[in-house]
Amino acid sequence: MNIIEIKDLTFSYPGAKYATLKNVNLTVEKGDFLAIIGNNGCGKSTLCKTLNGIIPHFIVGDMAGEVTVCGLNTKDEEIGVLSQKAGYVYQDFENQIIRPTVLDDASYACLNYAMKDHRTRGLRALEKCGLVGRENDFIWQLSGGQTHLLALAGALSLDPEILILDEPIAQLDPAHADKIYEVLKDLNENHGKTIIVIEHHTEYIAQYCKNVVFMKDGTPQWKLPSREALCRVEELEQADIFPPQVTVAAHEIQKSQETLRNKKLPVTIEEGMRFFEGFRYLPNDFIRKKSNTNSTKSMISFKNVSLSYRTVKGEPKQVFKDLSVDINDGEKVAVIGSNGAGKSTFMKLMTGLIKPADGEIYLDGRRINGDSPERLSETISLVYQNPEDMFIKDSIENDISYAMRVRDTPDCKSRTDELLKAFRLDTLKDRDGRLLSGGQMRRASLAVGIALKPPILLLDEPTANLDIATRHEIMRTLSELKGVTDTVLIATHDMQLVCQWAERILVLCGGRIIADGERDEIFSNRRVCEIAGIRPPDIFTLGRIIDPSARCYTTDEFERSFRRETVCV
């Protein structure tokens, strides 16, 4: 039975020249777990908003065609009726929470629709989302992952047949991401909900989703079972989607090995084990990720730094205790750890935005404990996780030139133009930073960050929410910084980025650095990974299963170092 039927749907936003959705024809069966994939801006979110009545009832654009949800034509029904059939969790889910306390928010919609049992419904939804015991907490006491679960509970309380989630795990560490998907799986299998996710993480699609819709330029190109969909490696890569690493590696190896042609491509690690049966690890001479500078000049130095912050209730919370670390000139350092491990705070301490309670911090040999961030900004620069907060002027041109202008830098104008050009922002220079797309916003914030040519650059989650094309671009920009900004620190959950880029990895957990070293040392140490909630890239895990001594972090390395065992007679 089809729960959603879309016929010849075309939609354009008010005032837009081009249609965002073009000739969409799509059916979704009841009980499906469907992933929608496609590059940034291909109309995925718009498509989902036609399902709960936001389009055409709230966003009134040009809509042609028909959308039927649970047998109801969305044009004829009110939003209130439709939103009880299809629940929606937004990408910026924290703006979806309306009420100050947890249970209140979970039952808010039910109360509004005058359901007598609104509290029980809220409680039931919280239970399904694993938030029991937090009912009376305030919203700001929840972690990012819990806030997402609450947004889900709020949608679930109305008991909708369909649940739609827009990039549910974009900002979460692996443990929280698993939790969300486990909840969704339970809802799908045991409560008969139809689930639709917009997702960039193909590893999760392989593990949890049943079907995949691939969208391009506002039109679904095909809908296939996940396995089959993820094996279309070339097509996906062209559309800026990463297929699972396991699949990519198998695909490449298949090209060169006749005997594997008929084998099905693997999409999960388990399938990968079967596919690569009989393969042996023959280490190739990789470029070892080792710092190419032998400089021992310390750029950043922490000596017994302690820090605690005030809480609204109770004792102050200790973030760092006796933290000591040295970062040398020219190092590329990744700072990893779960949500809330103190990665952002660690970076803010370096810029002088937060002062340590105890201990000393040195930048380029200078003690900075009492220095204001303004004084340090020529030495060190921080690019926030949330680029919106970096835009303080009304155009990105002004934003980029601001720091230079207030310092009367002589070549301010030419430097600004140079940066605009380097980051391909010259056509956008008069736009307000907030109104750019995700990738453009990232580029602009990077340009703002390096305007003063600081020798040290700190980046907080630079690749969150980006598709591959944008991600590659950020990576390229980072490699182009050589010469001026040599010491770079990145705080991230993105292990593929860590493996490709970092020369040194710091693992933060519970306010301490529990590991510090090259990727070999970190990812081979199972205990460290477990404690800090780090998940190595799938390709690394697969390699280790085939041969415990294997160390390959990217699909290229995997491809070069695994060979079919030849039987010697």
Add this chain to the structure above:
Amino acid sequence: MKRLSENILDKFSIDFLKNQVLKNAYGNNDTVIAALDPRVLLAWYLFFGIVPWFSHNAIFLLGCFLFVAATTRLAKVAGLVLFLFALGVFSQTGYLLIVTMFFGGDSSAIMPLLVLTLKVATVSLASITVFSGLDPDKLSNGLMWYGVPERLSFSVSYAYRILPMLMEEFQNVLLSYRLRSNPPKPCGFIGKIKYLAYQVKVVIQAFYPLMLNTAKRSRTTVEVLEIKGYRYAASSREVRKMRLSSLKITSGDLMFIAVSFLWVSIICLVSTVI
């Protein structure tokens, strides 16, 4: 001495302000005052917020002041709020005293000023007690019971909801300024004044990005309100009834009314006798 000045400077950090505001808004839900019914508290506030303006009897006012001060203590109000209160009240009337003295007034001016101070102090403390004792939900329910339009009472509780987010965002924008600005050096008296002027300027300028960021966030919020049936609820009598059903007068409320009534009667009596 250095410790002390650092300690005082610390009090002016945005982080500290944020903490104090949050403490006042959310941190007091386990006090005696917070357990009271919002309708009782609002009525009580109506009395102590209005009556003192119409009395000139110093003893009656002193009595009211002491009582309200006691309830403020019960409500465990955050330190910063009390400090601002003291600063506000006494700078206002203290300045009047100085002006009076300067223009040839004598000690007879003290009594009327004291009366004025007591009035202002009583009313302010009553407001502080009520608004820090009431959590946002209770406040909006209480207001709704008294017939305040749904939209206003919703705004009150939503304002509390986004307050921490706004503070966070504001802090980040301010930090953005600090990371890129080039402030005047705070050396010498002129330098210090310039530095202060710079800081004030930055705080004002930071409002512009804050507004835009908030506007961007609210695009989602508005859609969500629509999905969650906010529009239905606003016009439905039934929802109003369900929402107000959580209000209950308990024995604690009755005690509070009785004690207040008793105290007011006593001070009325004392002030007429003397």
